[in-house]
Amino acid sequence: MSDRESSLRIFVAIVGSLLFGLTVANILKTLVIPGGYITKTARTIDHGVSFIYHMASGFRPNYEDKNALLTSQPAAVLFVQLSTWGIIFLLSTSMLLFPVVPNFGAAIREAGASLMTLGFVATNRPWATFVDFTAAFTGMILVALQIAYLPTLYAAYNKRETEVTLLVARAGRPAWGPEVLRRSRLGIVADELPIIYLAWERWSAQVAESHVSYPILLRFRSPGFATSWITSLMAVLDAAAIHLSLAPSDAPMQARLCLQMGFSALRQIARSLRIPYDPDPLPTNPISISLSEFAETVEMLRIVGFPIERSVEDAYRHFQGWRVNYEAIVFRLCYEIDALPAPWSGPRRWKNLDVDFPKFKNRTPENPSGS
Helix, strand or coil, X not given: CCHHHHHHHHHHHHHHHHHHHHHHHHHHHHHHCCCCCCCHHHHHHHHHHHHHHHHHHCCCCCHHHHHHHHXXXXXXXXXXXXXXXXXXXXXXXXXXXXXXXXXXXXXXXXXXXXXXCCCCCCCCCHHHHHHHHHHHHHHHHHHHHHHHHHHHXXXXXXXXXXXXXXXXXXXXXXXXXXXXXXXXXXCCCCCCXXXXXXXXXXXXXXXXXXXXXXHHHHHCCCCCCCCCHHHHHHHHHHHHHHHHHHCCCCCCHHHHHHHHHHHHHHHHHHHHCCCCCCCCCCCCCCCCCCHHHHHHHHHHHHHCCCCCCCCHHHXXXXXXXXXXXXXXXXXXXXXXXXXXXXXXXXCCCCCCCCCCXXXXXXXXXXXXXXX
């Protein structure tokens, strides 16, 4: 072997060691170290898989079919992520073995046998033995971490979806903030509003911790096609904001705490995903809900006897001041994860998408039609 070829092989081994170290750091940051920012590798994989799924979902005729396809997206991201790590480890350990094996093909064969702990190929040299042991250890650790990672994800997912499912009877399908307040006067929620606000304050804290630590949870969709964790959160925040804006003396303290924790959680998620947002928006900043839309909502609540202490114009200014804290982040998340199209939740990738959701009817013996 010439000096030039020997130097080239050593250089390849040095590059391989750097690649190996960077991959280990990437895995630790993704699976072990809580919080922080989503890694560039994870972001690239997520965007690539998301693009493929978006193209495929374009051929589905309605939202229910699109949602059924998108349900498998997190599994695809996890599979591609694991495969990417495995391929990089195979390449980097092959580069580490290159100085002591005949050619790169032999290096790949030995690295693969070591990573999968098969051991049918081994070079009887000290450096090769060290790399083989390192590769075997790495392969076992990678599989063990992935096995431990999945139950953690599903535990956090199940905890998240419990409150989302419970909200259906209180906010409709899809969830809508004014509907929470409307149903509170139709006997479904009764005096539970403070309990709902308290539950979603805690829910927001839990989601902030889990979804910042494991961003893949953002892609996990709710079991029912007519529910979504992000639109459900927005519905509760809107309900609290309208409650505080229309009837401040009737609104419990839990409504204010729910709002504070809700948009704080959204900001934590936005920072982890590097989504830009205004950390201190002015209460006069514009929002997507117009004064006329808000007036229609107020009239709907007036009909069912919801307490109204302020004029529509005055209440709208207060509602605007609350909503500017979370509207932009929710809109961006709903767009990025192709969330359920719901009232007041912003645009989606799909244009002119019609979704036929069942409307709530308060049927009684005196009013069988529920009109």
